[in-house]
Amino acid sequence: MADNARGITRYYIPKKKGFFTxxxxxxxxxxxxxxxxxxxxxxxxxxxxxxxNAFLDxxxxxxxxxxxxxxxxxxxxxxxxxxxxxxxSIRNTLAMSVINLVFGTVSxxxxxxxxxxxxxxxxxxxVQTVTYLPHFLSMVIVVAMAQNIFNSNGxxxxxxxxxxxxKESVFWLGEGKYFWWLVGVINVWKEVGWGTIIYISAMxxxxxxxxxxxxxxxxxxxxxxxxxxxxxxxxxxxxxxxxNIGHLMEAGFEIQYLLGNPLVxxxxxxxDIFVLEYGTQKLNFGVxxxxxxxxxxxxxxxxxxxxxxxKRLGEDTLV
Numbered sequence: 001m002a003d004n005a006r007g008i009t010r011y012y013i014p015k016k017k018g019f020f021t022x023x024x025x026x027x028x029x030x031x032x033x034x035x036x037x038x039x040x041x042x043x044x045x046x047x048x049x050x051x052x053n054a055f056l057d058x059x060x061x062x063x064x065x066x067x068x069x070x071x072x073x074x075x076x077x078x079x080x081x082x083x084x085x086x087x088x089s090i091r092n093t094l095a096m097s098v099i100n101l102v103f104g105t106v107s108x109x110x111x112x113x114x115x116x117x118x119x120x121x122x123x124x125x126x127v128q129t130v131t132y133l134p135h136f137l138s139m140v141i142v143v144a145m146a147q148n149i150f151n152s153n154g155x156x157x158x159x160x161x162x163x164x165x166x167k168e169s170v171f172w173l174g175e176g177k178y179f180w181w182l183v184g185v186i187n188v189w190k191e192v193g194w195g196t197i198i199y200i201s202a203m204x205x206x207x208x209x210x211x212x213x214x215x216x217x218x219x220x221x222x223x224x225x226x227x228x229x230x231x232x233x234x235x236x237x238x239x240x241x242x243x244n245i246g247h248l249m250e251a252g253f254e255i256q257y258l259l260g261n262p263l264v265x266x267x268x269x270x271x272d273i274f275v276l277e278y279g280t281q282k283l284n285f286g287v288x289x290x291x292x293x294x295x296x297x298x299x300x301x302x303x304x305x306x307x308x309x310x311k312r313l314g315e316d317t318l319v
Contacts, residue, residue: 053289061283076290086291089274092180092267096251099184101244107188108195109237113225115196116203128200131193139190139254146186146259147173173259176267183255198240199233206232238315246303249295271295 023030057072080086118124149155150172157169172178206228214224253272260268271291279288311317
């Protein structure tokens with residue numbers, strides 16, 4: 001700010017510093033980000049060169065053996081969208097993803113709210129430790145445990161029979177109508193404790209004065225949860241929801257591959273398993289790459305769409 005001879009006050013807005021100027025001043029942070037940048041570049045962007053296989057012809061095995069893969073255009077995609085089993089894999093992927101998203105989000109928020117209301121720190125820490133330990137278990141171990149629990153003579157059937165809920169053992173692992181829900185239950189058991197960590201962290205940032213003000217106004221514990229705790233984690237919920245919507249095309253691979261069997265193949269085959277079958281068993285790399293490319297493009301569209309809708313509604317966004 002400066003005054004000239006006529007008494008007019010002039011305001012000078014400092015010029016915005018350039019990107020490289022700010023980068024030079026924060027070179028320590030830039031140096032720390034180099035390993036992560038290299039990791040993302042090498043494992044997320046360099047493999048995209050393989051997308052060219054989606055436009056090559058791998059059906060002629062004699063030519064492929066000679067190293068000849070002629071340009072195929074969009075025929076791999078046309079063939080892909082004419083296959084009923086591909087649409088079946090899309091259905092299974094979306095169904096299990098939605099189940100995992102709903103069950104996982106609701107259970108994580110519910111457990112976080114309950115733990116936030118616990119006043120005994122020792123009990124609270126014990127429950128947190130017990131619930132998030134399954135996250136570190138291998139999916140092979142988790143599926144093996146699930147097979148023992150849900151088989152015809154497993155703990156679940158024995159409990160249902162003893163309570164008189166069913167008259168004979170339920171064939172949980174051999175009927176397709178149960179498969180999606182089993183995957184949802186197993187994923188919740190494995191990841192619910194890990195998912196609560198973020199919500200509990202968000203709850204610790206809520207101003208305690210809000211709870212005191214609510215108590216003075218006569219709000220009970222449930223009302224404080226409804227009007228203070230849940231609104232306090234709203235932004236965290238929205239951000240995680242946007243990120244999870246971007247992963248709707250990734251219902252998983254290990255649990256479906258390990259828990260699946262020929263009896264439930266029509267319900268267990270996901271896009272990733274479809275890619276595995278055509279890429280490694282049938283050696284049709286063009287179709288496998290086209291399926292993977294389709295999944296990635298749809299995931300990007302879902303992520304951008306969810307972010308745009310959240311922005312239009314005035315909520316927090318990723319970008």
